Amino acid sequence: MATIFKRTPEQLSERRIDPWHYQPRFERQINKIKDNLGALPLEAVIDSKRGVASGATPLGANYLEKGRVKFYRTSEVEEMFLQAEEAVFINDEDDEKLKRSRLVDGDVLLTITGAKFGKSAVVSAKHLPANISQHSVRFKPDPKKVDAYFLVAYLNSKTGQVAIWKEAYGATRPAIDFPSVRSLAVPKVLPLAQKYIGDKVRQAEQLRAWAKRLEGMADRKIKDLFHFNLVDSLTLKPRRMKQQVLSAVSLAPEFARAADSQMTFRNSSKLSNFISKCKCGVPIKSEDRVPGPYFYYGASGPIDTHTEFNFNGKYLIIAQDGSIGCANVADGKFWANNHVWVLKVKDEYDIESICRFLDKHFPCWKGVTTGSVVPKVTSENLLNILIPIDIAKNREIGSKLRLAVTTAAYAKKLTASAKTLVESLIEGQLTEQQLIQAQQALEDGDSSFDQAILSKLSAEGYAIEGATPLFSDVDELYSLLEEAAQAEAEE
Numbered sequence: 001m002a003t004i005f006k007r008t009p010e011q012l013s014e015r016r017i018d019p020w021h022y023q024p025r026f027e028r029q030i031n032k033i034k035d036n037l038g039a040l041p042l043e044a045v046i047d048s049k050r051g052v053a054s055g056a057t058p059l060g061a062n063y064l065e066k067g068r069v070k071f072y073r074t075s076e077v078e079e080m081f082l083q084a085e086e087a088v089f090i091n092d093e094d095d096e097k098l099k100r101s102r103l104v105d106g107d108v109l110l111t112i113t114g115a116k117f118g119k120s121a122v123v124s125a126k127h128l129p130a131n132i133s134q135h136s137v138r139f140k141p142d143p144k145k146v147d148a149y150f151l152v153a154y155l156n157s158k159t160g161q162v163a164i165w166k167e168a169y170g171a172t173r174p175a176i177d178f179p180s181v182r183s184l185a186v187p188k189v190l191p192l193a194q195k196y197i198g199d200k201v202r203q204a205e206q207l208r209a210w211a212k213r214l215e216g217m218a219d220r221k222i223k224d225l226f227h228f229n230l231v232d233s234l235t236l237k238p239r240r241m242k243q244q245v246l247s248a249v250s251l252a253p254e255f256a257r258a259a260d261s262q263m264t265f266r267n268s269s270k271l272s273n274f275i276s277k278c279k280c281g282v283p284i285k286s287e288d289r290v291p292g293p294y295f296y297y298g299a300s301g302p303i304d305t306h307t308e309f310n311f312n313g314k315y316l317i318i319a320q321d322g323s324i325g326c327a328n329v330a331d332g333k334f335w336a337n338n339h340v341w342v343l344k345v346k347d348e349y350d351i352e353s354i355c356r357f358l359d360k361h362f363p364c365w366k367g368v369t370t371g372s373v374v375p376k377v378t379s380e381n382l383l384n385i386l387i388p389i390d391i392a393k394n395r396e397i398g399s400k401l402r403l404a405v406t407t408a409a410y411a412k413k414l415t416a417s418a419k420t421l422v423e424s425l426i427e428g429q430l431t432e433q434q435l436i437q438a439q440q441a442l443e444d445g446d447s448s449f450d451q452a453i454l455s456k457l458s459a460e461g462y463a464i465e466g467a468t469p470l471f472s473d474v475d476e477l478y479s480l481l482e483e484a485a486q487a488e489a490e491e
Helices: 024-036 092-097 148-156 158-167 178-182 191-229 239-250 351-361 379-383 395-427 432-443 448-455 474-490
Strands: 039-041 069-072 088-090 108-111 120-122 130-132 136-139 185-187 230-232 263-265 268-270 275-280 294-298 301-306 311-319 327-336 340-345 386-388
Touching: 024 039, 024 158, 024 185, 024 395, 069 092, 108 148, 120 148, 130 136, 136 178, 148 158, 148 185, 148 191, 148 395, 158 185, 158 395, 185 395, 191 351, 191 386, 191 395, 191 432, 191 474, 275 379, 301 327, 311 351, 327 351, 351 386, 351 395, 395 432, 395 474, 432 448, 448 474
Parallel strands: 069 130, 294 327
Antiparallel strands: 039 185, 069 088, 108 120, 108 136, 230 263, 268 386, 275 340, 294 301, 311 327, 311 340
16 A cells, blocks of 8 residues: 655745645654765765756767776775776866866766666865766865765765755666756755764775785786796697687787797696686575575676575686676685686685786687677586786786785775765764764874774664674784885885
C-alpha cells in the first residue's frame, strides 16, 4: 500500500510541487542536519561571482588522445577524486568556446546526470588546464565559509546523497538543475571540525598519489627488464608465439627491424615453469549467489561476493575469455567462476611481478587466443606464454606493488572515514568539539586524540558496539602517511 503524505501550501517550495521532493525519507534525514548542526543552502558557501556552471561536449565528440587541455567526463569523476589519467583532451579552439566552464584550482565538480549521478570531487592544480561536459557542474567553495574537501566528504556521504536525490528530477534517469544545486542543504560545521574531516580526504589523496608512484616505479622496472630481454634474429616456434613477440616492438621500438623480423626473449621461460597448479573456476548463477565475506571473481576481477569459497590461499587469476589480458592476485578465501584460470605460483617466484607483467605489459594477448567469435585463452596457450625469468623472480617489483595495494586500500579507508565522520556528526554520535580537540592536538604534534577517534570508526558509524573498525592498525596508517609525505617532498 502506498504511503500518503500531505503538505500545506506554506510547506511547498516555489520551485517544486512534485511529491518526489517531499518524501518523508528525504525530509527526515535533512531535518537531522537542521536539528543537530544547522543547515545552509550551497549557494551561501560558494563564490557567488563564479557561480555554478556546466560545460558542453565538443561537436562530434572531437576528443584528442594527447593535448594541453584535459576534458573531464562523468566517467572520470569518482567519490572525492578526479581520475586525471583517464581524461581525454580537447583543442584550444574548443576550450575557448567553453571558457565559461573552465576549471580552476579549488573548484568542486558535481555530476548532475548519467550513471555516476551525484558524485563530487575536488579539482586541484595538477588537474589543470581542464574543462567539463554538460553532465557535470562546477562551483568554487568560498574558503572563508567551507573547506572544499569537507564539502565533498559531505556530498558523497549518505546524507549528502539524500540531499542531492531530494533535489533531483526523475527516479529512473535522475538529473538536477542549477537552482536545485544552489539550494542543496549543507551542514553548518565549525571551521576546525571541517578541517579535521577535510584533512582525511587530503591524506587519502596523498596516499593515492603515493600508490600510483609505486606502481609507476614497478612498471618502469618491468619495462627495463622486458626491453633488455628482447632479442632478434632467432626463430620462435610455434608461429603464434612469434607473432605475439613481434607485437612487442610497439613497446620497444629500438628493437624494430623489418616487418618479418623474428623476435624472442633472452633468459625467458614458459609460464608453466613458474606455477604448480592451474585450475578453472566454477560458475554460480547470479540468483544463487548470497552476499557474503568472500569475493566472487569473474574475467574482469571481483564482480560480486558470496558466502562460500572454492579457493583458499594466494593465487594468480587470469581471464580466459571476455576481459582477455586481465590478471589479478587473490589472497585468502574467494570464489572463482568458469571464466578464469586460477594458478598457484611457486614460492621461488614473485606472484605480483608475474601478474603485473601479464596484466599491463604482455604485448599481444591476441596471439594466444583461439576462436574468432568468442576469443578464448586455453590453458595450453596460457602456460606457453614466455616470461623473462628476471621479472618473475624480481622481489623488488613485487614489494613495490604490494605496498601500492596496501597504500591504496588505506586511501579508500580514509575516504570512508571522512564520510563516516560527517554522518557521525549529523547523527549526534560525535560532537564538533571532539573533532576540534583532535585537530588542535594534531597541530600541536599530539596524535592521540586522532588515533582514538579513528580506532572507533566503522562503516556503521562512531563507537558502534560489535561493528568492524575501519582501521585495524592505526599505526600502519600513520607509517604510510609518513612515507607518502616524504616521497612527495623528494619528488
